[in-house]
Amino acid sequence: MLENLVEIIKKSKNCVVLTGAGISSESGVPTFRGKEGLWGKFRPEELATMEAFMSNSQVVWEWYNWRRELMSKVKPNPGHYALVELAEFFDDYTLITQNVDSLHKMAGSEDILELHGNIYRNKCMNCNKIVDEEIEIDPESIPLCIYCGGKIRPDVVWFGEMLNELIISEAFTKSETADIFLSVGTSAIVHPAASLPVNSKRSGAILVEINPEMTPLTDLADFYFEYPSGEFLPKLIEKLKA
Ligand code: BJW
Numbered sequence: 001m002l003e004n005l006v007e008i009i010k011k012s013k014n015c016v017v018l019t020g021a022g023i024s025s026e027s028g029v030p031t032f033r034g035k036e037g038l039w040g041k042f043r044p045e046e047l048a049t050m051e052a053f054m055s056n057s058q059v060v061w062e063w064y065n066w067r068r069e070l071m072s073k074v075k076p077n078p079g080h081y082a083l084v085e086l087a088e089f090f091d092d093y094t095l096i097t098q099n100v101d102s103l104h105k106m107a108g109s110e111d112i113l114e115l116h117g118n119i120y121r122n123k124c125m126n127c128n129k130i131v132d133e134e135i136e137i138d139p140e141s142i143p144l145c146i147y148c149g150g151k152i153r154p155d156v157v158w159f160g161e162m163l164n165e166l167i168i169s170e171a172f173t174k175s176e177t178a179d180i181f182l183s184v185g186t187s188a189i190v191h192p193a194a195s196l197p198v199n200s201k202r203s204g205a206i207l208v209e210i211n212p213e214m215t216p217l218t219d220l221a222d223f224y225f226e227y228p229s230g231e232f233l234p235k236l237i238e239k240l241k242a
């Protein structure tokens, strides 16, 4: 099966990869859902919303500060590094991530489409202006926007919020013209990200899923590799180079 995939990759020109929390789990970043889903104690549906921020911005900021601290201590793993190397095998390569942890960038990937923002950036909850400098937030005294007085929040995409239009439309365009689409470490349930692999397959791409657990995408996939990405992706690169 791996051999077949290697042959297909060698013939393909245009590749899209979509990653989710699973790719960072071997770095020590907990996933949102599933067995290892450590955010578990704090369901994203309860904290990653404007309603939660409006009713209890202190708790929401405590959650983000805790995650920032945790994420700032971890490093990319072999899965992230393999996706840097994978780019070399295609004329056109697009890395789309739902993750907010910057680990792809730290590994050396370029032009990443960050669908759900970045946890290290801040913006205003009202006027959406980005706060240029990296500032630490005291949850008990949240700084206010210098333009409109709105509370400062992390620049991530919460449930019910629109994704950045330019980023999501580029993600769809690239997915719909790909020869091969890799879905890596995502539960594939959060939209619109979860539509990308489906649209890509409908437009003719070979769909590959890498995830130790099955997802709603698994039945649709042409190849399903039931492995952690940090183990599987370096093996794939090794075979491609051989
Ligand atoms: C491994 C591994 C290893 C473990 N190796 N793998 C139908 C259609 C369209 C939209 C909707 C719809 N129904 C509902 C909606 C709305 C909603 C949605 O999709 N809800 C679903 C739950 C159904 N979507 C939205 O609200 C989005 N906006 C939107 O649709 O705007 C239009 C609109 C506006 C107004 C009204 C209605 C529509 C926005 C979604 C934003 C998601 N935000 C979050 C938080 C980001 C900020 C933060 O980090 O704090 O994004 S939620 C959370 O889920 C986070 C993730 O990026 C996202 C996806 O999770 P992911 O990455 O898949 O992680 P897990 O934990 O779920 O899965 C990990 C996987 O890894 C598992 O499968 C493991 O097996 C695997 N794994 N170890 C490989 N070693």
Ligand code: ZN
Pocket (backbone or CB within 6 Å): 124, 125, 126, 127, 128, 129, 145, 146, 147, 148, 149, 150
């Ligand atoms: Zn503002």
